[in-house]
Amino acid sequence: MSDNTDLRIAVLGVGMMGADHVARITDRISGARVTVINDYLTEKAEQVAATVPGARVVADPLEAIAADDVDAVVLATPGPTHEKQLLACLEAGKPVMCEKPLTTDAATSLEIVKREAELGRKLIQVGFMRRFDAEYEQLKAAIVGGELGQPLVMHCAHRNPAVPPYFDSAMIVKDSIVHEVDVTRFLFAEEIISVQVIRPTANSLSGTDLQDPQIAIFTTETGRHVDVEAFVTTGLAYEVRTEVVGELGSAMIGLDVGLVRKTRPGVWGGTITPDFRVRFGAAYDAEIQRWVHAVRSGAETGNYVDGPGAWDGYAAAAVCEAGVRSLETGERVTVDMVDRASIPGA
Ligand SMILES: NC(=O)C1=CN([C@@H]2O[C@H](COP(=O)(O)OP(=O)(O)OC[C@H]3O[C@@H](n4cnc5c(N)ncnc54)[C@H](O)[C@@H]3O)[C@@H](O)[C@H]2O)C=CC1
Numbered sequence: 001m002s003d004n005t006d007l008r009i010a011v012l013g014v015g016m017m018g019a020d021h022v023a024r025i026t027d028r029i030s031g032a033r034v035t036v037i038n039d040y041l042t043e044k045a046e047q048v049a050a051t052v053p054g055a056r057v058v059a060d061p062l063e064a065i066a067a068d069d070v071d072a073v074v075l076a077t078p079g080p081t082h083e084k085q086l087l088a089c090l091e092a093g094k095p096v097m098c099e100k101p102l103t104t105d106a107a108t109s110l111e112i113v114k115r116e117a118e119l120g121r122k123l124i125q126v127g128f129m130r131r132f133d134a135e136y137e138q139l140k141a142a143i144v145g146g147e148l149g150q151p152l153v154m155h156c157a158h159r160n161p162a163v164p165p166y167f168d169s170a171m172i173v174k175d176s177i178v179h180e181v182d183v184t185r186f187l188f189a190e191e192i193i194s195v196q197v198i199r200p201t202a203n204s205l206s207g208t209d210l211q212d213p214q215i216a217i218f219t220t221e222t223g224r225h226v227d228v229e230a231f232v233t234t235g236l237a238y239e240v241r242t243e244v245v246g247e248l249g250s251a252m253i254g255l256d257v258g259l260v261r262k263t264r265p266g267v268w269g270g271t272i273t274p275d276f277r278v279r280f281g282a283a284y285d286a287e288i289q290r291w292v293h294a295v296r297s298g299a300e301t302g303n304y305v306d307g308p309g310a311w312d313g314y315a316a317a318a319v320c321e322a323g324v325r326s327l328e329t330g331e332r333v334t335v336d337m338v339d340r341a342s343i344p345g346a
């Protein structure tokens, strides 16, 4: 449903995620429509625009952000381009839903946090969609409700069938493990203070020179431990599993009931999703729908965000930076983060 009061959105980057968000805004959520599409590859932008009634292509990303027929922006360009495009959104005073990572290093993420704080409006939401997933919401409720007692440990598995050819070993930390960083902060409501990344024997079948799998171990402020097995070239399916162990019990999500052995999609027991667009499809829908509502009511409150914001993006970037350093040395690395209270409005 679309009318004159719809939020008019520019989507920048219409590769895998951006094209999915365009389809979501056009067909699956309400209160918004895509008016402008931009991609580094103009032909790709034109292909996607042809599927959206009333959408036009703007070849320059900064012009797309500033366009008069754009109220808000979805950034689904690669991480290294986010900083410049986010700064342009802040400059134009336009709300933005930025796919993770916020930026690719802690210093530029901190700069974004500061610039947004100076404006005195919460304009940036970060695409940590697991916070909108029904299973993660249930896990959070079990923790907050005290069902598990005090949480002590979390075990995570994060497996992808494949990653794009431009993926390098550091991106396994900054683009994949970053989700478990955010999940840890979301579920435990505290910061991660140190990270160690261990390098097991690499997958000889991956056809890449990636250090894959990787095992990351986080320690939180109160001393909880989180381990993450990230394995992004399984060649099989998409699997995200999270188990919290507390003093009174444990709870696990992401394990299809009855599933004992996993080989490839549909082979055994329940289902195994082929990729994140299927596993987290409903979470992405909820994420974008709630963001659209927040943006539409933002003028009254100065808050155009419903979910993780720039600070969460910065905190995750700081942890990932420590993770990448640990990946290089194998040593445990302390996370270097500024105190949130030192940035009024952050
Ligand atoms: N929340 C989630 O679960 C997921 C998030 N992502 C994030 O979404 C973003 C995009 O990832 P994918 O769609 O997988 O990548 P992709 O490579 O499929 O698509 C990126 C698109 O951006 C375009 N592009 C590159 N530089 C650009 C620029 N400067 N301005 C405009 N367009 C540009 C490319 O031509 C391409 O079409 C990344 O930040 C990634 O981390 C990706 C997958 C899942």
Ligand SMILES: O=C1[C@@H](O)[C@H](O)[C@@H](O)[C@H](O)[C@H]1O
Binding pocket: 160, 163, 175, 176, 177, 179, 232, 276
């Ligand atoms: O964000 C995502 C991808 O960029 C990343 O490459 C995958 O590992 C994640 O599972 C997916 O959610």
